[in-house]
Amino acid sequence: MSAITSAARISTRIGHAVRRPGRLAQAAAALKRGVVPAVAACLALGALLGSSAAAHAADAPGAALPVVAAENFYGDVVKQIGGAYVNVTSILSNPDQDPHLFEASPKTARALQHARLVVYNGADYDPWMTKLLAAASSSSSSQRAIVVAADLVGKKAGDNPHLWYDPRTMPAVARAVSAALGAADPAHKSVYDANLAAFLSSLKPIDDKVAALRAQYKGQPVTATEPVFGYMSDAIGLDMRNLRFQMATMNDTEASASDIAAFERDLRERRVRVLIYNSQATEALTRRMLGIAQQSKVPALSVTETQPAGVNFQQWMLGQLDALAKALAQK
Numbered sequence: 001m002s003a004i005t006s007a008a009r010i011s012t013r014i015g016h017a018v019r020r021p022g023r024l025a026q027a028a029a030a031l032k033r034g035v036v037p038a039v040a041a042c043l044a045l046g047a048l049l050g051s052s053a054a055a056h057a058a059d060a061p062g063a064a065l066p067v068v069a070a071e072n073f074y075g076d077v078v079k080q081i082g083g084a085y086v087n088v089t090s091i092l093s094n095p096d097q098d099p100h101l102f103e104a105s106p107k108t109a110r111a112l113q114h115a116r117l118v119v120y121n122g123a124d125y126d127p128w129m130t131k132l133l134a135a136a137s138s139s140s141s142s143q144r145a146i147v148v149a150a151d152l153v154g155k156k157a158g159d160n161p162h163l164w165y166d167p168r169t170m171p172a173v174a175r176a177v178s179a180a181l182g183a184a185d186p187a188h189k190s191v192y193d194a195n196l197a198a199f200l201s202s203l204k205p206i207d208d209k210v211a212a213l214r215a216q217y218k219g220q221p222v223t224a225t226e227p228v229f230g231y232m233s234d235a236i237g238l239d240m241r242n243l244r245f246q247m248a249t250m251n252d253t254e255a256s257a258s259d260i261a262a263f264e265r266d267l268r269e270r271r272v273r274v275l276i277y278n279s280q281a282t283e284a285l286t287r288r289m290l291g292i293a294q295q296s297k298v299p300a301l302s303v304t305e306t307q308p309a310g311v312n313f314q315q316w317m318l319g320q321l322d323a324l325a326k327a328l329a330q331k
């Protein structure tokens, strides 16, 4: 039930387009100058991982490979494929915060120094990652594999960056992660291969659900305050309306008066079956649209950008698809 709610979590946001170079530059400069002493870096990474022993163990032969994922859903996929042989630090992991407000810190930079594998989204979702990696060209960088989801699915800056909602993305990321782990740790390649096969087949219920929704609801009009669920909506074949409004919200630019009016009309006249909103980014205009949807009895579906605690990627996606099915079934 929790997925269909009113705007329970209210937060302000600055938006995709905003850059905060100050702390990033500071973190990058710290890395470049090498002012982070190795022991301090290990202790800091240890704190991230929950124990300093874990960080030091990573230096020992045969120990778990240190991996950094910019977003926790990619971190989850690495864990599902690497199992006990990886030590994953996910940087964005709080579903109550807006990822677009994230500022890279020296702590982020230090975690990257140790990583043998780095996974991030790209398509300008996490531009701090490219900058930190460019700065972190230490001796360990020759050993570091990098997987960029956007590159795997042919997306770039300016495209909708919420790539993990595209059913084609995670299989590609999982294959790349499995290959990178197998190359970094050939002794366990057969484990990574087997875990990859298990992961790929575990996605089948998601694909089946998408196909079932498509069969029943293809062409149905829906709207959203932001394009976070856009790729999934496309996969189902929903008629997603008010795209200009969504891009304006995402980029924190002002939607035009006529775009706002069109959105409100869609809700008031119940021209859409569902209003999808991002519960991690609910500024004034989003709350206003939620209010109109409620008055007009248009079901609202809350989605998150970041994977919630206590569920894996597959459960998260299935839960949201189930909630969508319920919302679409309402009259």
Ligand SMILES: [Zn+2]
Pocket (backbone or CB within 6 Å): 100, 162, 228, 250, 305
């Ligand atoms: Zn977003």
